[in-house]
Amino acid sequence: MIEAIINGLYGLTTGFIHISLPNVVMMGVGCLLLYLGIKKGFEPLLLVPIGFGAVLVNIPLGGLMEEGGILRTFYNAGIRTEMFPLLIFVGIGAMTDFGPLLENPKILLLGAAGQFGIFLTLLLALALGFSRLDAVAIGVIGACDGPTAIYVSSQYAPHLLGAVSVAAYSYMSLVPIIQPPIMRFLTTERERKIMMGVVGKSVSKTTKILFPILVTILTGLIAPMGVPLMGMIMLGNLLKECGVVSRLTKASENEIANIVTLLLGICIGATMEGHAFLRSQTLMVFGLGFIAICLDTVAGVMFGKLMKVLTRGKINPLIGAAGISAYPMAARVAQVQGQKYNRKNYLLMHAMGANTGGQIGSVMAAAVMLSVLRGMGII
Amino acid sequence: MDNLTFGLSLTVVGMGGTLLSLYVLSLFMNLLKKLFPFKKENEEKEKKS
Numbered sequence: 001m002i003e004a005i006i007n008g009l010y011g012l013t014t015g016f017i018h019i020s021l022p023n024v025v026m027m028g029v030g031c032l033l034l035y036l037g038i039k040k041g042f043e044p045l046l047l048v049p050i051g052f053g054a055v056l057v058n059i060p061l062g063g064l065m066e067e068g069g070i071l072r073t074f075y076n077a078g079i080r081t082e083m084f085p086l087l088i089f090v091g092i093g094a095m096t097d098f099g100p101l102l103e104n105p106k107i108l109l110l111g112a113a114g115q116f117g118i119f120l121t122l123l124l125a126l127a128l129g130f131s132r133l134d135a136v137a138i139g140v141i142g143a144c145d146g147p148t149a150i151y152v153s154s155q156y157a158p159h160l161l162g163a164v165s166v167a168a169y170s171y172m173s174l175v176p177i178i179q180p181p182i183m184r185f186l187t188t189e190r191e192r193k194i195m196m197g198v199v200g201k202s203v204s205k206t207t208k209i210l211f212p213i214l215v216t217i218l219t220g221l222i223a224p225m226g227v228p229l230m231g232m233i234m235l236g237n238l239l240k241e242c243g244v245v246s247r248l249t250k251a252s253e254n255e256i257a258n259i260v261t262l263l264l265g266i267c268i269g270a271t272m273e274g275h276a277f278l279r280s281q282t283l284m285v286f287g288l289g290f291i292a293i294c295l296d297t298v299a300g301v302m303f304g305k306l307m308k309v310l311t312r313g314k315i316n317p318l319i320g321a322a323g324i325s326a327y328p329m330a331a332r333v334a335q336v337q338g339q340k341y342n343r344k345n346y347l348l349m350h351a352m353g354a355n356t357g358g359q360i361g362s363v364m365a366a367a368v369m370l371s372v373l374r375g376m377g378i379i
Numbered sequence: 380m381d382n383l384t385f386g387l388s389l390t391v392v393g394m395g396g397t398l399l400s401l402y403v404l405s406l407f408m409n410l411l412k413k414l415f416p417f418k419k420e421n422e423e424k425e426k427k428s
Contacts, residue, residue: 126382207415218400364400372389
């Protein structure tokens with residue numbers, strides 16, 4: 001009987017016996033993410049489940065990511081099949097108003113310029129010795145678009161999924177800190193003071209309904225590999241704009257988005273097991289992700305300057321920084337920076353147009369990249 | 380194909396393709412606006428109905 005008691009007590013110590021330094025470090029990282037989400041308000045909807053997932057998966061012998069474990073089941077069902085990021089896109093589409101973009105379609109080009117960082121970062125990652133598909137997944141952090149980054153990395157570099165996703169969401173939440181110094185450095189005070197006038201209301205309901213259908217067909221024909229991504233975001237937008245399926249719209253932007261965000265977050269956290277995550281590669285991914293977002297901002301502002309010249313001073317280059325996909329943070333940053341130098345300047349709606357252009361641009365860039373890779377026979 | 384050639388090709392085709400696609404899309408958006416112009420009265424009627 002004493003032996004049975006000793007064996008029983010031994011069973012209670014196995015967790016402590018099997019824990020290793022990487023697990024402890026990653027539990028610390030998980031707690032740090034929880035702190036950032038809860039106390040600092042950095043993307044709490046994602047960082048809280050990601051942080052908790054990281055803590056969970058680093059408790060030895062929990063078996064959560066073993067075959068049959070609950071997190072492995074969620075992972076296989078939602079990440080491997082790409083279902084979670086795509087469902088999130090339906091919600092994003094349902095929450096996005098493309099009206100400001102439709103008011104001034106040419107600012108869609110700012111959304112294209114804001115993706116330049118993807119490709120330059122890809123080149124840097126290749127130079128640092130990453131494999132081609134790893135470099136593609138790292139470059140996509142520059143899309144500044146969590147679901148797109150998850151979609152691409154889960155498909156082509158699943159071992160980098162945790163690092164890529166956490167980097168993408170962390171830098172998205174840091175946009176208000178990362179962008180302003182770059183915006184100020186690249187623009188003159190005179191440029192920052194340019195007023196763009198009031199955004200009118202000149203888009204008909206029919207145009208708003210036809211827009212998601214047109215985008216899906218056109219972009220799908222150009223880059224078929226992006227149909228799942230673009231199709232889902234545009235489905236969500238069509239639900240919103242058609243006005244006859246309010247229940248589905250509400251479900252997409254609330255219940256579905258909330259449930260999937262929770263499961264997606266916890267699954268990403270579950271990929272952060274200490275031994276797999278704590279590698280020099282992970283640090284490089286974070287470094288390259290930071291560079292990607294900086295390069296996106298540089299390209300966006302520079303393109304904004306070019307458009308300013310072409311339109312004879314009608315475009316404020318600050319809205320170029322909103323050409324990334326971090327919606328609506330990047331647009332707010334442009335508004336705040338504009339008002340700092342001219343209190344009467346209201347750039348928000350113009351920046352919102354560029355920002356929604358950035359959402360389309362990021363998905364399009366990923367779609368084009370995947371289609372080109374398929375054309376090259378790499379995927 | 381070495382990594383540098385691969386990276387440069389992907390950058391040129393990828394970025395060029397993205398810019399070109401979005402430019403074409405912006406043209407279609409303009410066309411949509413011209414085909415279905417905003418009419419205040421129509422929008423108000425729709426809202427009421």
